Amino acid sequence: MEKKLHLGPMEFKLLHFFMTHQERVYSRDQLLDNVWGTNTYVEDRTVDVHIRRLRKALETHDKLIQTVRGSGYRFSTRTD
Numbered sequence: 874m875e876k877k878l879h880l881g882p883m884e885f886k887l888l889h890f891f892m893t894h895q896e897r898v899y900s901r902d903q904l905l906d907n908v909w910g911t912n913t914y915v916e917d918r919t920v921d922v923h924i925r926r927l928r929k930a931l932e933t934h935d936k937l938i939q940t941v942r943g944s945g946y947r948f949s950t951r952t953d
């Protein structure tokens with residue numbers, strides 16, 4: 874069964890980045906540089922807000938985006 878995801882532009886860019894860079898941990902600063910770009914200034918906690926929104930949109934698949942304590946976030950299909 875197909876289900877549409879309703880994502881904002883930044884959540885879409887974040888999901889795209891994660892899906893094309895799976896299994897690697899990225900810090901907030903690295904995500905800001907790679908997703909938002911180096912020419913914009915936003916607080917590093919902005920990443921947390923968008924991660925939360927993305928997890929909510931993914932609903933039952935929200936565990937694909939994992940928090941790695943002290944390091945950042947990663948997209949992983951592994952369950953270990």
